[in-house]
Amino acid sequence: MQGNGAAVAERADARLVIGGREFGSRLIVGTGKYADNATMVRACEASGADTVTVAVRRVDLDRTREEGVLYHLDPEKYFLLPNTAGCYTADEAIRYARLARAAGMTEFLKLEVIGDQHTLLPDVQATLEAARELVADGFKVLAYTNEDVVMALRLEDAGCSAVMPLASPIGSGLGLVNPYYVREIKRRLSVPVIVDAGVGTASDACETMEQGVDGILMNTAIAEARDPVSMARAMRLGVEAGRLAFLAGRMPRREWAVPSSPVEGMLD
Amino acid sequence: MTRGHGYTQAHEEPDREARVRVTINGEERDVPDGLDVESLLRHLDLDPRLVVVEKNGEILERDAVAGERVSAGDRFELVHFVGGG
Numbered sequence: 001m002q003g004n005g006a007a008v009a010e011r012a013d014a015r016l017v018i019g020g021r022e023f024g025s026r027l028i029v030g031t032g033k034y035a036d037n038a039t040m041v042r043a044c045e046a047s048g049a050d051t052v053t054v055a056v057r058r059v060d061l062d063r064t065r066e067e068g069v070l071y072h073l074d075p076e077k078y079f080l081l082p083n084t085a086g087c088y089t090a091d092e093a094i095r096y097a098r099l100a101r102a103a104g105m106t107e108f109l110k111l112e113v114i115g116d117q118h119t120l121l122p123d124v125q126a127t128l129e130a131a132r133e134l135v136a137d138g139f140k141v142l143a144y145t146n147e148d149v150v151m152a153l154r155l156e157d158a159g160c161s162a163v164m165p166l167a168s169p170i171g172s173g174l175g176l177v178n179p180y181y182v183r184e185i186k187r188r189l190s191v192p193v194i195v196d197a198g199v200g201t202a203s204d205a206c207e208t209m210e211q212g213v214d215g216i217l218m219n220t221a222i223a224e225a226r227d228p229v230s231m232a233r234a235m236r237l238g239v240e241a242g243r244l245a246f247l248a249g250r251m252p253r254r255e256w257a258v259p260s261s262p263v264e265g266m267l268d
Numbered sequence: 269m270t271r272g273h274g275y276t277q278a279h280e281e282p283d284r285e286a287r288v289r290v291t292i293n294g295e296e297r298d299v300p301d302g303l304d305v306e307s308l309l310r311h312l313d314l315d316p317r318l319v320v321v322e323k324n325g326e327i328l329e330r331d332a333v334a335g336e337r338v339s340a341g342d343r344f345e346l347v348h349f350v351g352g353g
Contacts, residue, residue: 030353040351055352058293058345059319061312068348070318085352099347102327103320170353197353219353 008247012240016215018192019108019140019161021079024050026209027239028081028194030219034228037072043222044078046232051079053110053217055086056100081142083110088123090130097134109134110164110196110217112144120170124151128158135159144196147181149188156189163189164196164217167208171220173200176208183211202231202238209242210250288340299338306334309346320347 016023029049034040044052054069073080082100087093093113101107113130115123122145131141135158142162143155152163165185168174175198176182186193192214199205199218208216216239225231286301292312299308305328309316321328322345328336 031351032353034351037351053353054349056320056347057350059314059348061293061295061346067350068318069351070349080349082349083352098327099320099322099345100349102329103347103349217353 003248008244011247012244016192018142018194021108021140023079023215024048025236025239026215026243027205027236028053028215028217029222029232029235030217031069031073032219033223039228040223041072043228043232044073046229046236047222048236049078051081053081053083053219054104055083056096056103079108080104080106081108081110082106084112084130086114087112088114088126090126090133093126093130094133097130097139098137101139107138108140108161109142110144111141111160122146122166124148128154131155131158131160142194147178147185149181149184152185152189152193156191160191162192162194162214164194166197167195167204167216168198170197172198173204173221173224174198175200175204176211179207179211182208182213186212186214199235202234205235205238206242206245209239210246212246215239288338290338290340291343293344293346303338304334305336305338305344308338308344309333312346314346318348321345322347 016026025048027047027049028051029044029047030053031040060067082104084093084096087096090113093111097109100109111127111131113123113126114120124145127143127145131143134141140161142164143160144164145151145155147165152165155163165182167176182195194215194217195208195213196217199208199216199221201221205216222228222232222235287298288301289296289298299311303311305321306316309319316333321333324343
């Protein structure tokens with residue numbers, strides 16, 4: 001029997017819950033790489049995201065007033081999800097995680113341990129090691145990882161609150177290169193699966209959500225668009241369209257055409 | 269000059285003559301002697317509510333910043349949130 005939209009609408013309205021926290025949007029956006037902070041704030045608004053990622057860095061002792069992200073983003077309005085971007089070892093990531101917890105007063109953390117400067121691909125072994133320690137220390141870890149089913153399962157076993165396979169390398173904009181593995185990760189895990197990194201434009205966001213994943217985290221695709229505010233809105237719509245399409249259930253793929261109009265009743 | 273969150277700098281630096289050398293974010297600095305960490309942050313024109321302090325490798329919880337003494341040779345890392353993905 002075909003649905004009439006009610007069941008899908010209900011599921012589409014269901015909130016994303018990670019680590020017991022309800023998120024207002026399935027799109028999470030980064031706050032880096034913007035030409036200016038005013039554009040960043042407007043793009044965050046246009047994205048509809050209620051959660052944004054931030055990085056932990058030294059204050060610039062000579063010029064501090066306007067560079068901190070908290071001068072621009074109201075923490076009452078946005079949930080700040082700190083990351084460990086730029087960390088190359090488990091110990092370094094753990095140190096940044098603890099500083100982030102002290103700064104943000106949240107136990108939520110986007111864990112990222114990079115293994116290679118050229119590709120920025122994750123060091124999954126160090127990520128797993130850091131995840132275990134941080135979970136034991138009370139963190140709610142959202143772990144950035146490869147689109148590797150085995151590692152995703154191990155991160156879930158380690159107690160991560162969400163697992164975040166990449167669509168393609170950070171900042172590459174190559175889109176979803178391995179939909180099969182991402183789909184399999186989503187099928188196999190019980191914790192939410194958020195695709196993080198690699199989405200380049202709205203069709204990538206839509207295609208990624210069509211795999212059934214719970215959400216997307218992106219930064220560069222919006223920040224480096226010619227008009228970031230418009231791209232943020234496009235991403236919001238792309239994520240929503242993809243989610244709806246997944247829930248609606250697509251038609252089967254066929255090798256050959258099937259007519260849409262009746263074959264009977266044609267004139268002689 | 270507009271300051272974030274209406275914060276104004278404190279002017280409670282003790283004896284300006286006596287100074288101690290500390291390392292802040294990898295840089296050696298001479299700061300007034302007798303400060304606690306909260307007044308050190310104000311001395312540096314930083315808002316203590318927006319900065320996290322690691323002193324000699326240990327993170328100071330927010331309520332421990334006031335009253336934590338600054339001594340010669342201390343190593344500080346002062347961090348905050350910046351834009352990131």
